Amino acid sequence: MTSLFALWLPILVSAVLVFLASAIIHMSKLWHKNDYPSVPDQDRLMAAVRPFAIPPGEYMVPRAATMKEMSSPEFVEKLNAGPVMLLSVLPNGRITMGKSLTLWFVYVLVVGIFAAYIASRALAPGADYLRVFQFAGATSFLGYAVALWQMSIWFNRSCKLSLTATLDGLIYALLTAGVFGWLWPSV
DSSP: OOOGGGGHHHHHHHHHHHHHHHHHHHHHTTTTTTSSOOOTTHHHHHHHHGGGOOOSEEEEESOOSSHHHHTSHHHHHHHHHSOOEEEEEOOSSOOOOHHHHHHHHHHHHHHHHHHHHHHHHHOOTTOOHHHHHHHHHHHHHHHHTGGGHHHHHHHOOOHHHHHHHHHHHHHHHHHHHHHHHHHOOOO
16 A cells, blocks of 8 residues: 555646646647537527526426426427427626636546545555556546546437547546656655
8 A cells, every 4th residue: 555645746747737638638629629519590599598597507498397297298298399408507708717727627636636545555655657557547537537428328418529528538547647657656
């Protein structure tokens, strides 16, 4: 076993590298440029929805209040008439990135801490680079990629979006694994 405290450097360095890699990936628009296409006639849709003043949050339309209502002819008619939507409403105004980037860095640190925890319970100081790489890489891949697949399973998120997010997660996991293998404490 390795002390979790002894892994503060790989946790921090991997977090910084993953943060920078994610910035490069998302700013260069290598494979994310068409992740969220516009709806047809977005101005008209926005004008139609605006009077409802929907507060920020997650919504389902139509949404049945009970299981019994889900099978009612009226609700089935709503589903058939459409549109059927999962709706994320953000606050009005300019989209700022400060809070999201801060939360993303905290998340990256948390993934690094979990990768460190799992690897530290299994491996001693001086462990072989490849063994450290395997434990840290597998753990961080779970945190960065596998957790996103349920969005395609349950919420009809496009498989393309999940696959590109998985590619991102693989890159982040490889960076994390490499840093942990490189900076793993010696005996």
